Amino acid sequence: MMLGNFREKILSWGAKLLLGLLIISFGLWGIGDYTTNTGGDDQIVAEIGGQEISSRELESQIQVSISRMREVLGQNITNEQALAFGIVDQTLNGMVQEIIFSEGARNTGLIINDDLLNQEIRSDKQFKNRAGQFDRNVFQQSINRAGYSEGTYVDLYRRELLQKQLLSAFEYGISVPVALTDSVLRYREERRVIKLIKIKHTALNLIPDPPSSILAKFHSDNAARFSAPEYRAVTLLRVQPKDISDEIEVSEEQIKNEYDSRISEFSQEERRKIQQILVSEEPLAQKVMSRLKMGNDFIEVAKGVANFDQEALELGDLTRGELAIRELGDAAFLLNAGNYTVPIRSSLGWHILRVTNITPATKKALGEVRNVLKRIIQLDLAADSLITLSNQIEDELGAGASIRDAAARLNLKVENIPAIDNQGLNELGKSIDGISD
Template identity: 25%
Template sequence: MFEAVRNNKRIAQVILALISVTFAFFGIESYLNNNGAAGEVATVGGTPISAYEFEQAVREQQDRIRASNEGQVDPATFQDPLFRRAVLDNLVNQRLLSLFASEHRLSVSDEQLRQTIAGIPAFQEDGQFSNARYQAALRGQGMNDLSFQERLRGELAYQQVLSAMGEAAMVPKAAVSRVLSAQLEERTVHMVRFEPETYLKSLEISPEAAKAYYEANIESYAVPARVKLSYLVLSADTLKSKVTVSDDELRAEYEQTKLNLGSPEERKARHILVQVAADASEADVAAARKKAEALLAEIKTDGARFEAIAKTASDDPGSSANGGDLGFFGRGAMLKPFEDAAFALAAGEVSELVRSDFGFHIIRVDDIRKATIPSFEEARGQLEATLRERAASRRFAESAEQFANLVYEQPDSLEPAANQFGLEIRSTEDWIEKGVTTVAGFESPALAEAVFSQSAIASKHNTDAIDIGNNTIVAARVTSHEPAQRRSFDEVKAEVESQLRQQQAAEAAAKAGADQLAALTKGEKADLTWGDPIKLQRGLPMLPPNAMTSVFAVASDSLPAYTGVSVPGAGYALFRVDAVKKVTIDDKDPRLETMTDQYAQLMGAQDLRAFLSALRERYAVKINAAALATDSNG
């Protein structure tokens, strides 16, 4: 039972990923409502989604995006209405599923909850549940045990709905066989290229044509405005070097956290389960007890047979094959009666019968890992890094507003802010052109816009302090500026003629290729030098998508057959299809199973979208547009 629950979570996690269905599939306009309580962003089936709940979900999604992008995310991304709408829609979908699960009385037992928590990789160390990591992770998210468990219980409840849907997706084997056969079809082709270079020499560009081309594309011949900058960076990292941590602070932190610095006590155990439901009749309980007592008597007679008896007699399919082995586990990972018994045994000891919600257990402890607590000196480096980072983040939060005020109130120089915070004024060596989004190595459209503002260029003022994310703000000052310049026709005449010649040569090549294809299609002879044979498979693209589509769209009843495609800016590619090799798929082909699974996943996702759409009609969904807009601007 223990291992069975743990192993099934992988399937659950895959299905759970389908929850995030955004407005690409469901329009919000159909249920927008400007009315609603001020503290509600939405109501689903009459139950509210509070502004606090929504903003918490927004922050969590921001944290996930930052983590996956190593913090390099433009803060403006998170103010995009589409981002906030997608987060809200995800909350709505979760609420819809929760209401459905509640209506159909889908519940989650305490044991399911414990086993799920124990199996979450973020809470594990060396493959085993770590209470220290669990508690640290919750603290990092500002949650306690109760709030996390209630949230997870809700997710597991509606996960049962998703699991049922995922298992219900049926894919006809014949359809998959036809698709696989088409993917494996092989065609042998020869190709000839009509390249622009062939037509370049014969082209003459008149002055009138060149001038007209220049006028039509005049903006592409302009030199954008550009600047060079001096700038300051204030971040938690820049402040970290200025933070000092006293020995007393380190020792105080050690005393408060030493239990979490080490590893808690863990037990490696085996068990034999005689299964009986918690609400079974007295007769069933008595029968199970009798069987368990017989097994325990057998083990007491010959303890060396514990593993063999577990393999043949245990009702736990997840551990019986391994002789009842449950591996190492800490407190909180098992049901309390099981845990209490396991942690009361010495290594090598066998328990008396232990009753849990699953039935009767016989437990043997094979090994004990004692709790380990590092000494103060061993933990000093980790403690110091933690305290320095914490203090730097705190100082950054305290300094950010003062820094912003200083660069604004003394706009003629960055030196006051640099002196106040002990920062180095840096400079860019290369020109920064208007229109880029990366400035001084920072990806920030807001900073790029600020350095080309009227205030920065004409008034020669500092920019505002720009938040670029990841606890970092930047203020810049323009040191050199060159305005945008439109180059005259005479300056770029040679460039214009070259580009126009290339364009006309490509058009000539494409026309020649298309004319040749038309002639071949009519059955006319052609003096062409075809290239070496190329074997193409539909499922393994070796040519651009439009070429692959064209080659496999040619009818194969009469060969050779011809087709061709224009290659933008590079002429024309003409193909001769000489042979077609179709593939017959055997019913036992192992590839069928793989493709069937893939199609089932796609169909499951489609079914989920349809199911959620139906739930939106069943449980009225209303969005308080006014509250959402207020939060966006706040």
């Protein structure tokens, strides 16, 4: 069983080393003398790190150990024979070791959760049936033969797993990352040599203050570095078409007339992607048509008969008016996509056109652009109104009103600019919105 196998491993050098370290540490707590319980009272036979082993617990575990010996030897042995084998010392030593390892695991933060414990038990070969599957009946029979209840055995199994984890660090060693060891080495072993040069203040040759004549000349030569531009506070009355456009009423008739005058802006002509085979002689044009009627590909016919590559075939994505020859435009815009014309004669030769794609004409309705048109009309009328408004402002100022008073009477807003130079910049050297332009 797993518990027996583990006790064999406990004889390895790593386990002995760990056990020795743990025993030394627990020596600080003390392990009391133990004896067998000869009286009726439950006595403490050992104490390890605050955990006690009572005489009753020891006696119970001794009986379990004797039962195991009988099962292993295959014969009945008396209690006296078992005692002669040193069963008391062996059992107590085993209980002490389990407590020491459990405390060590707890102090290092090792835990075995229920999922891992269940997985380990179910994967234990001794609890599997002939089909290789975990069998609860086999499990129950095994722990009963060993003299354990299920709860006691599961608890012991958990302890054994904890001890196995604790021992693994000594059995297989711990690998420390190179980056960590290098950093620790540099920190501990790095040495630096520092050289200091001490210069007394009295040894310095102090630079004397320059005479007034030199200071005056430097100031004169670098006047810009010691000068600031002139700034003025300004009260600004600024009126733009957008400031008064919202107050202008626009009729539906004005919007309709504007729409009609700008109809080209809201319309898009039909466009077609067109390919062309152009040959100089009619017989060659008829040969092209004959091949096309036989179902041959337009591009392949162009290559084979007229020696045209695909790039030379492409006329582009065109409107009717963009085709320089009217007859070609009329013919091309009667075709469906994928169809081709009969040979058409022009001063350039014989043309056979094919339409590969059609983009239909579009036109935005008046309702779609109504608000845009209204805004355009308002801004146009506002620009005209600015002339009248400008004259009104001049009349107010001419009558002695201040800019603020004139703005108030005409329901206009003024702006206060606390500081502005002749370049339209403020004291931070930044442009003032709408001024520098």
